[in-house]
Amino acid sequence: MTIALPGKEIADKLAGKFPGTIIDSNPGWFTVKSESLIPVATFLKEAPEYDFKYLTYVTAVDYFDHFEVVYQLTSLECNHSVVLKTTCPRDNPVLPSVVGLWRTADYQEREIYDLMGIRFEGHPNMRRIVLWEGFPGHPLRKDFNGT
């Protein structure tokens, strides 16, 4: 079974390398600032002791005052995984895309854009994936009222 690495330990190690980027950390996950998402993700993918070459999923959560995007990273070589999170404000929901690191993120970031309305900068094809062009709003937002 894949070992879930403690997020707090990784966050403590990252704090020295990327000072000031860790917003929150606990045994289950850690949260980084959106500006440093790409450097942290690149490091986690490339560093041999982590080797997170596989992105299990990307998803997003609406917390009313901000959005949170969740990445589960897995290393198939080391057989361990970790949950990385980042946040973005509701009034300007823009995050850097990780498609350059993991191609898995392509459709999933499009789905997040479609249903939650978070735009991913650097994504090669930032269009709706499920709903049609011109659909009013983003239906997985908590304030969406489609009826």
Add this chain to the structure above:
Amino acid sequence: MEVGSVRQRVYSDKELDQAEGAAIEALKAGSQQPIPDPDQWLEEELKRNILLTTVDAMINWARRNSLWPVVCFPACCAFEFITTAASRFDISRFGMEIIRASPRQADLMITAGTLTWKMAPNVRRIYDQMPEPKWVIAMGACGISGGIFASASYAVVPGYNRIVPVDVYVPGCPPRPEALLYGIRQLQKKIAKESLAKRKA
């Protein structure tokens, strides 16, 4: 005792020949005229195998007993439809065993499943490609009203009758094969009442 001597005592050979001759003469005497055709009371048209009916009754009979459904299975009701078509329930008892993959060869659309707005133009296109006359059975709660998605979903069509004209509604989630067969029988009864003079809208 000899057999010949006994017969000799009752009828002679000549007497037997005379009795046979008398029977032949009697039949011949009574058969001088030909026996008339027992179906003589029928009219000339019927003797030539002509059945009198209305064009409507004839065409409706043909149409309702050869309904060919088109493949339109967007969701889970399709499994009940497949069961209906399989040997246990056997839709072919009603002349419908040929389920067409091409809408151009079909005249019945059984809408087996939830329809989303994104899929709706394709279903409408399938319907438009079917030749007249054509009928629609809305199968299941989603087909009738959107079902469990009716009240809140932004993505589901609230009933196929927003997209295509529906003839028969079969409720259930999903309907049992018996229910679908009952719906088909109801549609056949409906077709039986149609008239060529009044075209479907």
